[in-house]
Amino acid sequence: MFQTSHIEISKSAYKKNIRYLRQVVGDYPKISSVIKGNAYGHGVENIVPLAEENKLRHFSVFSAQEALQVCKVKSPKSQVMIMGLLDDDEIEWAVENDVEYFVFDPGRLEKTFDVAARLKKRARIHIEAETGFHRTGFDYDYLPVLLEKLKENREHFHFEGLCTHYAGAESIANYVRVREQISQYRKFYRYFYRHGILPEYKHTACSAAVLTYPTTIMDMVRIGIAQYGFWPSPETEMFRFKKDPTINTPLKRLITWKSRVMVVKEVEAGQFVGYGSTYLANKKMKIAVIPVGYSNGFSRSLSNMGRVLIRGKRVPVIGTVTMNTMTVNVTDIAGIEKGDEVVIIGKQKRMDISVSSFSEMSNQLNYQTLTRLPADIPRYVVK
Ligand SMILES: *Cc1c(COP(=O)(O)O)cnc(C)c1O
Numbered sequence: 001m002f003q004t005s006h007i008e009i010s011k012s013a014y015k016k017n018i019r020y021l022r023q024v025v026g027d028y029p030k031i032s033s034v035i036k037g038n039a040y041g042h043g044v045e046n047i048v049p050l051a052e053e054n055k056l057r058h059f060s061v062f063s064a065q066e067a068l069q070v071c072k073v074k075s076p077k078s079q080v081m082i083m084g085l086l087d088d089d090e091i092e093w094a095v096e097n098d099v100e101y102f103v104f105d106p107g108r109l110e111k112t113f114d115v116a117a118r119l120k121k122r123a124r125i126h127i128e129a130e131t132g133f134h135r136t137g138f139d140y141d142y143l144p145v146l147l148e149k150l151k152e153n154r155e156h157f158h159f160e161g162l163c164t165h166y167a168g169a170e171s172i173a174n175y176v177r178v179r180e181q182i183s184q185y186r187k188f189y190r191y192f193y194r195h196g197i198l199p200e201y202k203h204t205a206c207s208a209a210v211l212t213y214p215t216t217i218m219d220m221v222r223i224g225i226a227q228y229g230f231w232p233s234p235e236t237e238m239f240r241f242k243k244d245p246t247i248n249t250p251l252k253r254l255i256t257w258k259s260r261v262m263v264v265k266e267v268e269a270g271q272f273v274g275y276g277s278t279y280l281a282n283k284k285m286k287i288a289v290i291p292v293g294y295s296n297g298f299s300r301s302l303s304n305m306g307r308v309l310i311r312g313k314r315v316p317v318i319g320t321v322t323m324n325t326m327t328v329n330v331t332d333i334a335g336i337e338k339g340d341e342v343v344i345i346g347k348q349k350r351m352d353i354s355v356s357s358f359s360e361m362s363n364q365l366n367y368q369t370l371t372r373l374p375a376d377i378p379r380y381v382v383k
Contacts, residue, residue: 008258064093099124
């Protein structure tokens with residue numbers, strides 16, 4: 001096998017997560033599976049079929065480039081929605097292929113109408129409202145102009161959605177700001193309602209909003225991190241735990257990252273291990289070299305800090321993590337040999353290394369750790 005490590009993706013964990021999230025949002029809302037960032041590092045080609053098996057038929061991505069990737073693997077019945085970058089010269093492709101997209105500036109709107117008129121095909125647009133996130137979205141003051149433009153071009157678009165995005169629903173510290181955004185969104189909706197132009201879907205909620213602000217669950221929800229089995233923050237988990245204490249850790253991590261022992265050897269007391277002199281053996285010890293280094297997504301800042309699992313035991317990284325390897329202290333593991341399974345993230349026997357403990361050690365968010373897992377590590381969907 002030509003690989004130094006691989007990632008397993010659990011089908012049954014995914015199913016449990018979707019079942020739980022369906023229970024939280026109820027039967028009615030459409031769930032859009034957010035698969036930007038290569039499906040949060042899980043691989044678009046792995047997650048799209050899994051989501052479809054679990055009856056999800058809507059996917060959200062950041063760019064046209066990502067949307068194209070999804071179009072190659074999705075079933076013809078599924079929809080794709082671009083929430084961010086769509087260049088003028090990609091709009092034609094989007095309209096032709098029924099790809100939905102956010103519109104948040106006049107330029108994109110004009111271009112959309114030009115293209116739709118030329119193709120004689122309706123664009124499927126989601127109007128994004130600026131409610132206080134201050135990234136993208138139309139300002140409330142612009143609505144009269146926007147409404148005129150929409151009315152003039154009625155036959156060139158389908159008003160798929162009215163949407164917004166919350167600025168930090170995962171933290172109670174942002175409570176006031178999020179509440180303000182919710183009421184601002186309602187103001188936008190009322191404006192359209194009064195003028196008789198209605199979106200098919202009202203949608204605002206990401207994972208954290210779904211889990212902690214029930215009023216944000218509307219016609220559709222856009223769920224990213226939670227479907228992969230992670231809480232947006234410890235606060236979110238605590239909130240849900242207080243709400244339904246009987247459900248024991250309802251979200252399950254999908255990934256397990258594994259490698260193997262490359263070589264085992266002994267080091268005499270008084271010798272330094274690895275580059276430089278960051279680790280000194282203070283007694284005779286046994287070490288194992290693992291063929292995973294910082295070029296494979298195992299951060300150099302985990303030098304002398306990280307932990308991996310071998311034979312059901314947690315063992316420490318010693319010395320500096322190199323480009324392609326790390327060294328661990330296996331003095332206490334009897335019988336360890338070349339080829340033994342190494343778990344970098346995930347469970348082995350009764351021990352577990354979570355993404356958050358892994359990322360706390362290297363000081364990153366789950367979101368960041370996941371999307372930084374190198375795309376060239378092979379991923380396999382397992383039971
Ligand atoms: C990423 C993203 C989401 C999903 O966020 P999660 O916290 O992963 O659920 C929803 N909406 C927009 C606009 C996003 O960019």
